[in-house]
Amino acid sequence: MRKKDDEKQRCIKIAVMQLILEEGFQGTSISKIARAAGVSPATVYIYYENKESMLREIYQEYSEETIQYLLQCISPNMVGEDIIAELIRRYYFFIIENKEVFHFIEQFSTCPVLQSTCRSMKGPAYLNQLLTDLKKRQILNDFNNDNLYAFLFSPVKTIAVKSCESEHVAMERLNELIYIIQKALLKDF
């Protein structure tokens, strides 16, 4: 017998996200995915039970990975200013450089039906804990975690997908956003 080919599954994942970026959920069929991944449609079903669970699994995997990736930039001895700056900057460039991953996650998570089928994930729970901790350490203001989360991650998404007249302006805009958020959330700034 042949071994299950991790390379094949990777191709499928990449194809899924590429296609969903380019054609949306509607325009992404199993046969297109298979063609883009260089495998047979039937092969997709060796790695995933069906289309829905394929999307869900890929979503959960990349969702978790993304949060992990973002949090990697934080180290315990950082000052609050840098934590926010690093986090937002890292997210911003992640979005710019991983459009497919980002847009896949966004499209998936804005669809209530898809979202509702997901088991709860570790990333958000850990993030919650982190925020609570930063408040205890008097780094962040004592706001509701939902609010802290909302300010840390949604504005940067909004500007990252909105193109700018020039690279330079974009950087200034990003730095300004970081500054606004630092001022809004940090205890001493």
Add this chain to the structure above:
Amino acid sequence: MRKKDDEKQRCIKIAVMQLILEEGFQGTSISKIARAAGVSPATVYIYYENKESMLREIYQEYSEETIQYLLQCISPNMVGEDIIAELIRRYYFFIIENKEVFHFIEQFSTCPVLQSTCRSMKGPAYLNQLLTDLKKRQILNDFNNDNLYAFLFSPVKTIAVKSCESEHVAMERLNELIYIIQKALLKDF
């Protein structure tokens, strides 16, 4: 006679948004829409050229309407504090009470392919002008419009879709959010 037509089209629009909330873009077909709207599939094509332009037209109509609706709460003589409070509050309750409309717009606008087919809209342009104006009038801080926009509208979306343990906590969370935005964006606060 005229009224009956408009009524049919209204039914179609409502059916579209209801279905897309419940089943997502993938699960929403013309025949399902027709059934839910109480008309024949062929009738849909009297009001819309095809499926894609139907979705686009409905999106643009409700997008514009939503912005109009939000801005209706602002009057020229209001102080900055109230402008922000009213705007955010209005958006929050709009999302809560018009889930289908909100989620339809969100799903549509997070899909790059769909988004790309849209002509530019009046709402955002007007909003841009408004922000510029509020800066000129020394009400808002002199931040980049994209940042102002992002800071004003994305966090509230994030918390509005995230359920809370109780109505009371939700209101506190909302008030806190408003307060953070006011402090961050208003010149004198």
Add this chain to the structure above:
Amino acid sequence: MRKKDDEKQRCIKIAVMQLILEEGFQGTSISKIARAAGVSPATVYIYYENKESMLREIYQEYSEETIQYLLQCISPNMVGEDIIAELIRRYYFFIIENKEVFHFIEQFSTCPVLQSTCRSMKGPAYLNQLLTDLKKRQILNDFNNDNLYAFLFSPVKTIAVKSCESEHVAMERLNELIYIIQKALLKDF
């Protein structure tokens, strides 16, 4: 709008039975049926909910029709001898001349899964009543209805599908079969 076309449905039914005679249940797909009936695969689904219920409905329709057809040859004033002779002869020639119908019914009814999904039919109930009546009128021997039924209808099926060296021998065989049944089941013979 167009009217539902009875002719189309008739074509589908005929195609189904023809194909199932020639290729069996395994070899009979919706697209083959559609091609044979001269319609599109999608059209089949206008007339039937799905493949299984299509087969079931056709089975039930032709099953009932067949029993009706057989019983048409009986009139109230016939003597027992003729009742049996007519019934058997009629069934025999029905099988010979309507191979597709007969084999479709046979294949369907020997498949427990298919059979189990069928609502109870009127034909067998009426037949039961008829047998009971004929016993009361002292025409048939007082045997269990199941036995009467089995004796009347299963042997003729067996010989009808078994080809004979010549037409002449086949007729002799049929007449002998009738004679045996008459002798076995009739009260006075």
Add this chain to the structure above:
Amino acid sequence: MRKKDDEKQRCIKIAVMQLILEEGFQGTSISKIARAAGVSPATVYIYYENKESMLREIYQEYSEETIQYLLQCISPNMVGEDIIAELIRRYYFFIIENKEVFHFIEQFSTCPVLQSTCRSMKGPAYLNQLLTDLKKRQILNDFNNDNLYAFLFSPVKTIAVKSCESEHVAMERLNELIYIIQKALLKDF
């Protein structure tokens, strides 16, 4: 070593018949069979050339075996009365106790396409000889062999698959059927 092989093939045969009883020919695929038999799909192809010939071989094997089994109850010195009684009784209980085998054979043999691919079998030929012999020995009436065969084996099938209100009634029904057949086919009764 040798034993293990035979065991695998036995599992496959049993799985085939079980599945075909439960799901019919349509619902029975190689992978389902393999799963039910506890082997790999590829393993099936070690024992059988392809699906069709697998079904055919199993059919022929069990068909022959069944006839052999039925005829085992006859010994040369039995009187006609007992020959018929034993044969029918034995068949009846075989059907009751070997539903999968019986229904597999029935489904296969009512499908003309499948039937047509079978080489002629020894069982029926031997049975034919037996009937001819019993006629020569003045035990059975001088009827056509097809008719004798039809009366001996088809009515009992019909009643065996038709459930009865009680075990007791079923036995009475069976005894009555035996009596009818004895009277119909035996020379002196």
Add this chain to the structure above:
DNA sequence: GATGAATGAGAGTTCATTCAT
């Protein structure tokens, strides 16, 4: 001999859209 991975072909079904009324 035995396996699970892999596949092209085809299954049943639904799709967006058009037709005839």
Add this chain to the structure above:
DNA sequence: TATGAATGAACTCTCATTCAT
């Protein structure tokens, strides 16, 4: 205007079978 019938194309998924180990 409005319809349900009709359709070719495409959908998701499974099939029988083969491959590589």
